[in-house]
Amino acid sequence: xxxxxxxxxxxxxxxxxxxxxxxxxxxxxxxxxxxxxxxxxxxxxxxxxxxxxxxxxxxxxxxxxxxxxxxxxxxxxxxxxxxxxxxxxxxxxxxxxxxxxxxxxxxxxxxxxxxxxx
Amino acid sequence: xxxxxxxxxxxxxxxxxxxxxxxxxxxxxxxxxxxxxxxxxxxxxxxxxxxxxxxxxxxxxxxxxxxxxxxxxxxxxxxxxxxxxxxxxxxxxxxxxxxxxxxxxxxxxx
Numbered sequence: 509x510x511x512x513x514x515x516x517x518x519x520x521x522x523x524x525x526x527x528x529x530x531x532x533x534x535x536x537x538x539x540x541x542x543x544x545x546x547x548x549x550x551x552x553x554x555x556x557x558x559x560x561x562x563x564x565x566x567x568x569x570x571x572x573x574x575x576x577x578x579x580x581x582x583x584x585x586x587x588x589x590x591x592x593x594x595x596x597x598x599x600x601x602x603x604x605x606x607x608x609x610x611x612x613x614x615x616x617x618x619x620x621x622x623x624x625x626x
Numbered sequence: 627x628x629x630x631x632x633x634x635x636x637x638x639x640x641x642x643x644x645x646x647x648x649x650x651x652x653x654x655x656x657x658x659x660x661x662x663x664x665x666x667x668x669x670x671x672x673x674x675x676x677x678x679x680x681x682x683x684x685x686x687x688x689x690x691x692x693x694x695x696x697x698x699x700x701x702x703x704x705x706x707x708x709x710x711x712x713x714x715x716x717x718x719x720x721x722x723x724x725x726x727x728x729x730x731x732x733x734x735x736x
Binding site: 553554555556567569570571603607608610611612613614616617618619 | 727
């Protein structure tokens with residue numbers, strides 16, 4: 509059973525960079541599959557942020573693409589998310605997920621709330 | 627505003643059946659697989675249905691999915707109090723080049 513755990517600062521100042529890490533347990537990232545991130549603002553719906561495929565290629569939501577970087581560190585068995593120039597609109601619960609291609613997400617982390625505020 | 631449309635809420639008595647619709651267009655549901663997620667209050671979403679009608683291991687057969695044209699439907703039979711949650715549909719949108727989710731439907735067990 510794959511387990512995903514997000515970690516990172518719960519508070520980020522406007523205009524700074526939001527950085528989160530997803531630690532993967534019971535599965536080696538280097539073995540395959542894709543990894544990604546989804547967010548959900550308080551009381552709002554889900555928004556796909558992006559995915560990184562086993563090949564190393566990435567796919568980002570066009571609405572966020574200019575500010576997002578998703579990467580993996582196989583030595584640490586982690587995925588990471590960086591979102592630059594954040595504003596209050598980026599306040600959300602951020603979920604680490606395992607995408608199955610472009611079709612669905614079969615594993616989700618518990619989520620971590622990130623608040624953007626000075 | 628989501629490109630997928632779901633009813634805000636549905637309700638039924640325990641043991642009854644509910645269906646939740648997810649309406650889209652030819653650039654999303656009409657061309658790609660649909661998945662469904664259950665989000666219990668205060669928790670992360672959980673995959674219920676993938677590839678329109680497949681259930682992951684551990685998901686009871688009370689949950690079913692179907693797709694026709696540009697709409698998809700999630701069915702829940704034998705409704706239980708533990709089924710009270712938000713249910714969201716999702717699919718790839720070819721025009722937007724993005725994975726999109728519906729706004730969610732809240733299921734209430736009367």
